[in-house]
Amino acid sequence: MMSQVLLALAGNQNSGKTTLFNVLTGSNQHVGNFPGVTVEKKIGVLKEYKEASLVDLPGIYSLSPYTSEEIVTRDFILQEHPDVIINIVDATNMERNLYLSLQLMELQVPMVIALNMMDEVEKSGNSIDVEDLSKQLGIPVVAISAARKQGISELIRVVKRMVKHPMEMPKCDFCKGEVHRAIHAIAHIVEDHAQTVGVPLRFAATKLVEGDLKMQEALALHEDDVHIIEDIVMSMEHALETDREAALADMRYTYIEGICKKSVHKVNESYGQRRSEQIDRLLTHRYLGIPIFILIMFLIFYLTFALFGAYLQGWMEEGIDLFTVWLSQLLYQSGVSAWLCALIIDGICTGVGSVLSFLPIIVILFFFLSLLEDSGYMARVAFVMDKSLRRIGLSGKSFVPMLIGFGCSVPAIMSARTLSSERDRKMTILLTPFMSCSAKLPIYGMITAAFFPKHSALILISVYLLGIAVAIISGFLLKHTVFQGDSIPFVMELPAYRIPAFKSVLLHMWEKAKDFLHRAFTIIFVASILIWFLQSFDWQLNYIDDSSKSILASLGSALAKGLAPLGFDDWRAATALVSGISAKESVVSTLSVLVGGGEGDLYAALQSMMTPLSAYAFLSFTVLYMPCVAAFAATRRELGSWKEALLTIGYQTLSAYVVAMLIYQIGSLFL
Ligand code: GDP
Numbered sequence: 140m141m142s143q144v145l146l147a148l149a150g151n152q153n154s155g156k157t158t159l160f161n162v163l164t165g166s167n168q169h170v171g172n173f174p175g176v177t178v179e180k181k182i183g184v185l186k187e188y189k190e191a192s193l194v195d196l197p198g199i200y201s202l203s204p205y206t207s208e209e210i211v212t213r214d215f216i217l218q219e220h221p222d223v224i225i226n227i228v229d230a231t232n233m234e235r236n237l238y239l240s241l242q243l244m245e246l247q248v249p250m251v252i253a254l255n256m257m258d259e260v261e262k263s264g265n266s267i268d269v270e271d272l273s274k275q276l277g278i279p280v281v282a283i284s285a286a287r288k289q290g291i292s293e294l295i296r297v298v299k300r301m302v303k304h305p306m307e308m309p310k311c312d313f314c315k316g317e318v319h320r321a322i323h324a325i326a327h328i329v330e331d332h333a334q335t336v337g338v339p340l341r342f343a344a345t346k347l348v349e350g351d352l353k354m355q356e357a358l359a360l361h362e363d364d365v366h367i368i369e370d371i372v373m374s375m376e377h378a379l380e381t382d383r384e385a386a387l388a389d390m391r392y393t394y395i396e397g398i399c400k401k402s403v404h405k406v407n408e409s410y411g412q413r414r415s416e417q418i419d420r421l422l423t424h425r426y427l428g429i430p431i432f433i434l435i436m437f438l439i440f441y442l443t444f445a446l447f448g449a450y451l452q453g454w455m456e457e458g459i460d461l462f463t464v465w466l467s468q469l470l471y472q473s474g475v476s477a478w479l480c481a482l483i484i485d486g487i488c489t490g491v492g493s494v495l496s497f498l499p500i501i502v503i504l505f506f507f508l509s510l511l512e513d514s515g516y517m518a519r520v521a522f523v524m525d526k527s528l529r530r531i532g533l534s535g536k537s538f539v540p541m542l543i544g545f546g547c548s549v550p551a552i553m554s555a556r557t558l559s560s561e562r563d564r565k566m567t568i569l570l571t572p573f574m575s576c577s578a579k580l581p582i583y584g585m586i587t588a589a590f591f592p593k594h595s596a597l598i599l600i601s602v603y604l605l606g607i608a609v610a611i612i613s614g615f616l617l618k619h620t621v622f623q624g625d626s627i628p629f630v631m632e633l634p635a636y637r638i639p640a641f642k643s644v645l646l647h648m649w650e651k652a653k654d655f656l657h658r659a660f661t662i663i664f665v666a667s668i669l670i671w672f673l674q675s676f677d678w679q680l681n682y683i684d685d686s687s688k689s690i691l692a693s694l695g696s697a698l699a700k701g702l703a704p705l706g707f708d709d710w711r712a713a714t715a716l717v718s719g720i721s722a723k724e725s726v727v728s729t730l731s732v733l734v735g736g737g738e739g740d741l742y743a744a745l746q747s748m749m750t751p752l753s754a755y756a757f758l759s760f761t762v763l764y765m766p767c768v769a770a771f772a773a774t775r776r777e778l779g780s781w782k783e784a785l786l787t788i789g790y791q792t793l794s795a796y797v798v799a800m801l802i803y804q805i806g807s808l809f810l
Pocket residue numbers: 150151152153154155156157158159169170171172173174175176177198255256257258259283284285286287513637640
């Protein structure tokens with residue numbers, strides 16, 4: 140049910156929007172000290188003001204449509220006509236934040252400024268004359284601290300008053316000289332158009348000065364008008380000797396500087412900023428930055444996978460085994476038919492169980508990652524990696540999803556949501572699965588044990604590097620073909636380091652666990668049933684014992700023919716690869732089931748199926764080919780289109796095929 144009053148929460152990234160949203164609505168959204176955590180808009184009802192619902196808009200720096208966040212925010216305000224905008228401003232970083240405020244004011248929607256982080260301002264001994272600031276801007280300003288819940292009731296009081304007595308927004312005429320002349324001249328020309336489409340006139344005029352094509356389209360301007368506007372802007376650029384965007388930015392900043400000079404009394408840099416600068420001198424060091432990061436990640440992977448994860452995963456597996464044994468006895472005793480027993484035990488329990496056993500690893504990994512994120516370190520890493528990624532047409536922000544991809548592609552693909560441009564997001568989603576995920580480790584373990592027992596470390600490293608290399612080459616290729624153009628300029632501001640809030644970290648872990656469990660009991664559940672079915676019936680739907688006569692086997696042999704150029708044209712290998720689509724671990728379990736017997740039998744069978752060279756080609760194929768169903772579902776959801784998702788996995792599988800074939804064919808010349 141929609142409440143009668145609609146409030147919008149807008150502000151820069153990291154200004155504390157989500158924190159304030161949670162305080163006001165009593166909900167538990169994830170708070171992150173990483174720019175761009177909120178991309179979708181969230182909605183909630185105010186605890187102390189039940190008639191009003193509040194929308195948490197994505198964090199933005201300006202209202203120019205460079206990023207999807209900015210478009211979401213702008214469209215929301217222009218189309219949904221909120222009653223009041225609560226513009227949250229980081230008081231420790233006023234200049235930057237007021238830049239957005241000025242643009243929001245142009246939208247002519249009643250607005251109040253919530254001046255956040257006042258606790259930090261006080262701690263550093265600075266002060267801000269809130270009353271003076273309010274007088275200068277002509278709109279209410281309330282000092283708050285969202286994290287400490289200070290000033291919140293005053294904020295609500297002001298909002299209520301504004302809803303009851305909607306105020307006229309001041310015609311904040313902060314422009315001067317040439318820009319002033321251009322804005323007003325253009326305003327004259329587009330006045331009728333703006334009124335027809337319902338866009339605030341001054342906002343429209345300013346955007347046209349900036350050269351905003353979306354605004355040009357929205358206003359449906361006549362071609363002659365467009366020409367006249369361009370002339371006006373050109374003569375302005377000429378007179379000022381800068382380009383249009385710089386001219387506007389310059390004007391806004393000059394105005395803001397004037398305001399801040401009067402109302403901000405700065406004696407010290409804020410304590411947090413000073414501390415952050417000291418830490419940054421080490422962590423974003425030109426040469427040490429990347430090695431330090433690799434060290435930290437190594438430690439996290441070690442703690443997650445080797446130390447805690449392995450134990451907990453072992454326990455989890457034992458628990459699942461005990462449950463399976465108990466369940467199969469129960470089923471046996473109650474006289475359930477053999478095929479149903481097999482479906483439940485060999486299909487569902489084995490399938491869902493093998494995935495569930497990864498829950499501890501996922502939770503632990505996300506514990507560490509959210510520590511890194513909330514402390515503000517991840518933002519630094521993205522900053523440090525930006526330059527290298529730019530070469531393959533991505534920006535530093537794509538780095539985080541890639542990194543998570545080494546753990547699991549699903550959260551990695553979901554985390555690409557925080558990327559600002561569509562282009563970067565799609566490219567990242569496409570390339571992330573090339574980062575070898577942890578579910579593939581059992582496959583590497585099996586193949587190295589059977590073929591390269593003495594060189595397992597070397598083989599493992601080469602396989603990881605192969606994935607990275609293919610991602611880099613693909614990045615180059617895509618940059619010059621499908622995704623032309625450069626990545627969006629990386630204007631991420633480094634947030635101050637903060638001690639992560641325990642509650643926020645726990646919340647993050649819980650969200651991941653919930654998501655993972657949900658997947659295990661939906662997608663994996665269904666996929667397990669399907670694989671079991673295909674493995675246990677023949678085309679006449681007879682329930683069979685010998686799986687080599689199953690539907691799966693006949694499909695597998697058809698597929699195996701196509702795999703001949705890669706060196707492993709065995710129906711069991713082909714089948715294992717197909718079942719790997721449900722979850723990568725099931726490549727191993729499928730092979731074990733199809734071969735039967737213990738570890739030794741499995742290795743002997745593998746050696747009869749493949750040569751060391753074709754085994755390596757098989758490994759390469761598993762690193763690169765399409766990710767599991769869960770990752771595919773995430774891809775589809777994030778891309779929002781079946782076609783693009785199918786193209787994505789098509790590309791991945793094709794590159795796996797080509798690379799594995801090259802390895803096998805070229806290798807055959809020498810070996
Ligand atoms: P968003 O990106 O605008 O949604 O910002 P978040 O709500 O995620 O907050 C960013 C960071 O600022 C988090 O680490 C918060 O804990 C912190 N924060 C939010 N409000 C305050 C405040 O009033 N004082 C202080 N010291 N920190 C705050």
